[in-house]
Amino acid sequence: MVGLRKEVMEERTLRWSQTFIPTLKEDPAEAQVPSHRLMVRAGLVRQLVAGAYTYLPLGFRALQKAIRIVREEMDRAGALEILMPAIHPAELWQQTGRFADYGDTLMKVRDRKGALLVLGPTHEEVITDLVRHHINSYRQLPVIFYQIQTKFRDEPRPRFGVLRTREFLMKDAYSFDVDVTHLNQSYDRMYQAYCRIFDRCGLKYVVVEAESGPIGGEASHEFMVLADTGEDALVECERCRYAANLERAEIGARSASVPGPSDSPLRKVHTPGRTTIEQVSAFLQCLPQQMIKTLIYLADGAPVAVLVRGDHEVNEHKLRRALGAARLELADADTIARVTAAPVGFAGPIGLPVKLYADRAVMLVTDGVSGANEADYHLVGVQPGRDFQPDWIGDLRIACDGDACPRCVGALRLRRGIEIGHVFKLGTKYSARLGAHYLDEKGQEHPMVMGCYGIGINRILAALIETSHDDQGIIWSVSLAPYQVLVLPLNVANAELMQTAERIYRELEQQGIEVLLDDRDARAGFKFHDADLLGLPLRVVVGEKALQRGEVELKWRHHRASFTVPVEQAARRAAEEIRRALEHLM
RNA sequence: CGGGGCGUAGCUCAGCUUGGCGAGAGCGCCUGGUUUGGGACCAGGAGGUCGCAGGUUCGAAUCCUGUCGCCCCGACCA
Numbered sequence: 094m095v096g097l098r099k100e101v102m103e104e105r106t107l108r109w110s111q112t113f114i115p116t117l118k119e120d121p122a123e124a125q126v127p128s129h130r131l132m133v134r135a136g137l138v139r140q141l142v143a144g145a146y147t148y149l150p151l152g153f154r155a156l157q158k159a160i161r162i163v164r165e166e167m168d169r170a171g172a173l174e175i176l177m178p179a180i181h182p183a184e185l186w187q188q189t190g191r192f193a194d195y196g197d198t199l200m201k202v203r204d205r206k207g208a209l210l211v212l213g214p215t216h217e218e219v220i221t222d223l224v225r226h227h228i229n230s231y232r233q234l235p236v237i238f239y240q241i242q243t244k245f246r247d248e249p250r251p252r253f254g255v256l257r258t259r260e261f262l263m264k265d266a267y268s269f270d271v272d273v274t275h276l277n278q279s280y281d282r283m284y285q286a287y288c289r290i291f292d293r294c295g296l297k298y299v300v301v302e303a304e305s306g307p308i309g310g311e312a313s314h315e316f317m318v319l320a321d322t323g324e325d326a327l328v329e330c331e332r333c334r335y336a337a338n339l340e341r342a343e344i345g346a347r348s349a350s351v352p353g354p355s356d357s358p359l360r361k362v363h364t365p366g367r368t369t370i371e372q373v374s375a376f377l378q379c380l381p382q383q384m385i386k387t388l389i390y391l392a393d394g395a396p397v398a399v400l401v402r403g404d405h406e407v408n409e410h411k412l413r414r415a416l417g418a419a420r421l422e423l424a425d426a427d428t429i430a431r432v433t434a435a436p437v438g439f440a441g442p443i444g445l446p447v448k449l450y451a452d453r454a455v456m457l458v459t460d461g462v463s464g465a466n467e468a469d470y471h472l473v474g475v476q477p478g479r480d481f482q483p484d485w486i487g488d489l490r491i492a493c494d495g496d497a498c499p500r501c502v503g504a505l506r507l508r509r510g511i512e513i514g515h516v517f518k519l520g521t522k523y524s525a526r527l528g529a530h531y532l533d534e535k536g537q538e539h540p541m542v543m544g545c546y547g548i549g550i551n552r553i554l555a556a557l558i559e560t561s562h563d564d565q566g567i568i569w570s571v572s573l574a575p576y577q578v579l580v581l582p583l584n585v586a587n588a589e590l591m592q593t594a595e596r597i598y599r600e601l602e603q604q605g606i607e608v609l610l611d612d613r614d615a616r617a618g619f620k621f622h623d624a625d626l627l628g629l630p631l632r633v634v635v636g637e638k639a640l641q642r643g644e645v646e647l648k649w650r651h652h653r654a655s656f657t658v659p660v661e662q663a664a665r666r667a668a669e670e671i672r673r674a675l676e677h678l679m
Numbered sequence: 680c681g682g683g684g685c686g687u688a689g690c691u692c693a694g695c696u697u698g699g700c701g702a703g704a705g706c707g708c709c710u711g712g713u714u715u716g717g718g719a720c721c722a723g724g725a726g727g728u729c730g731c732a733g734g735u736u737c738g739a740a741u742c743c744u745g746u747c748g749c750c751c752c753g754a755c756c757a
Binding site for chain 1: 680685689690691692705706707714715716717718719748749750751753754755756757
C-alpha cells in the first residue's frame with residue numbers, strides 16, 4: 094500500500110502529462126519584458142489581478158529552489174528563521190512615523206471591530222517590537238532574525254510581470270548589535286551571505302553603493318542584476334570597481350575640460366516668454382552646457398538657490414546632505430517670485446538675496462547664460478567667480494554617462510539594473526523610537542544598533558530569466574531550474590523507446606536528480622519547442638535512430654551542440670553533468 | 680495622481696467608423712482516423728453574460744453616459 098502510493102506520487106511529479114504546465118505558443122498581450130513573457134508562456138505563473146501572480150507547479154518549484162538557497166545561506170550565516178504576521182496594528186506604524194511616510198503604499202484593512210490594521214510591507218516595526226519585549230541584555234546580542242514571507246505594497250504602478258508586484262515574497266533579516274562596530278560585523282556577514290546566495294543562483298550581479306540614510310558612508314549596498322529592462326539606474330566605473338545607484342553616485346572632482354579665461358562682457362538680453370533651458374538655448378543659439386540653471390529650493394522652509402549646468406539635473410539627496418536639511422522641496426511659484434523678483438523661468442545667480450549652492454560644473458562654464466531675475470530677460474556673458482561667488486561649491490548633480498569616477502581616473506558608465514537584494518545599516522532609528530534597549534556590562538541602557546537585509550525572492554527568478562534566455566525560451570541555471578533534466582522520448586507509441594526513456598528517468602531519480610519526463614503523445618517538433626521554452630538545463634532525447642545504434646542524445650540548453658552517449662551510460666552521465674554544473678556554482 | 684491605449688471563445692485577435700438576419704478567424708480543447716527528429720494532416724464537435732450598469736433605438740458587440748478592470752508613458756517607490 095505504502096509502496097504503491099509512493100510510486101503514484103512520483104509519477105505525478107515527474108510525468109509531463111500528469112502535471113500542469115500550460116505552455117503558450119503566442120506571447121501574452123500584456124507582457125512587455127522577456128521575463129514576464131517567458132514566465133507566462135512557459136507555464137510558470139498566471140496573473141490574478143494587477144501585481145499578484147499565482148505560481149503554477151513549475152514556477153513554484155523554481156521559487157522553492159531560490160528559497161532553499163536563501164535559507165541555507167542565511168542559516169549558515171547564523172541568522173535565526175522566524176515567521177512574523179502579515180497583519181500589523183496600525184498603532185505600531187504610527188509610533189515610528191512610517192504610517193504617514195508610507196502613505197498610500199501601505200495596504201490597510203479594518204477588522205470587525207473597526208480597528209485599523211496594516212498589511213506589512215516590511216517588518217522593522219514588528220521585529221523591533223518583538224526584540225524590545227524579549228531581549229534586554231548585551232549578553233543576548235548580537236542576534237539576527239530572518240523570515241521568508243509575503244509582503245504587501247500598494248504600488249502606484251505594478252509592472253513588468255513578477256518584477257514589481259503588490260504582493261511578493263521577501264526574505265527580510267534584521268540584525269541587533271550593541272554598537273556600530275558590531276553592526277559592521279553583522280553587516281559584513283550578511284553581505285557575504287548575499288554574495289554566496291546570488292553566486293549559487295547563477296546570477297551575474299553588481300554590488301552598488303546605495304543611499305544610506307542616517308549613518309552615512311558605505312552604509313547601504315544594493316545587489317543589482319544588469320539588464321536594460323531594469324527599473325534602477327546605476328553607474329559603474331569602467332576602470333575600477335566603483336559602482337553606485339544613480340541616486341547615490343558621486344562624481345569625480347577633476348574637470349572634464351580646462352576652462353579658458355573669459356572676457357565676454359555681461360549683457361542683458363530680451364527673452365520674452367522663454368522660460369526653459371530648451372527655449373532659451375534655442376532662442377539665444379547657445380548650448381545647454383553654457384547655461385546656468387538656477388533652482389529655488391525650500392530647505393526646512395528657508396529658500397536657497399541651487400545652480401547646476403543647463404544640461405545637468407540636481408541630485409536632491411546630495412543637496413539635502415550639503416544643506417543638512419531634514420525637509421527639502423522645490424519652492425512654489427510665489428516663493429520664487431518673491432526671491433527672484435521675477436516669474437518662474439528667469440532666475441539667475443547674480444544679485445539673488447539667498448545663499449547660492451553651486452555644482453562644481455557650473456564654475457567651469459565660460460560665456461554663460463542665466464536668468465536676469467527680471468521678467469523676460471536673461472544674462473549672457475556670465476562668468477562664475479567674476480559675476481557671482483557661490484556660498485558653497487561641490488557635487489550636487491546627478492551623474493551622467495562618461496562623468497569622472499570619484500575613486501580613480503576612469504569614466505562612469507550609466508547602466509540599468511534589477512535590484513534583487515539590499516543591505517542597510519539602520520542604526521538606532523527604530524530601536525530608539527520603539528524603545529528596544531539593552532543593558533551593558535555596567536548596567537547602562539543603550540538603544541540597540543540595527544541593520545536590515547532584504548532579498549526579493551520572486552525577482553531572483555525574473556532577473557535570471559531576464560538575463561538568461563534566447564528567442565526560443567528560458568535558459569535556467571542548474572540551481573534554480575524547476576527540474577534539472579528533461580527526458581524526451583520522441584515517439585511514445587514506440588514501446589521500446591518508452592521503456593528506455595522511463596528507465597533513464599528512474600535511474601536519474603535514484604541518483605537524486607530532478608527529472609521531468611515528457612510522456613506526451615505529440616510530434617517531435619512540438620516537444621522540442623516546449624523543451625526550449627521551458628529551458629530545463631539538460632535534455633536527454635530518446636529517439637529511434639540513435640536508439641538503433643544503442644545511443645541517446647544529451648544536450649545542454651545553453652549549448653548549441655548535442656552529444657550522444659551509450660544508452661546504458663545515459664543516466665550516470667547526465668547525473669554527473671548536473672552535479673558538476675552545480676558544484677561550479679557553489 | 681496626470682496623459683494614452685485596450686476589454687469580443689482558454690490564448691492572439693478581426694468585426695465597431697457607416698446599428699440590421701444565425702457573432703467570426705487562427706491557435707488551443709474534445710472524438711475518430713492517418714502521422715511521428717523542430718510547433719502534422721483529414722473528418723466531425725464543444726466552447727461567448729461581446730467587462731458591467733444604465734440610456735438612445737423597432738433593433739446595440741457597434742452610438743451615448745457612467746462604472747470596473749488590464750496595459751503603457753510620466754510622477755512616486757524603506
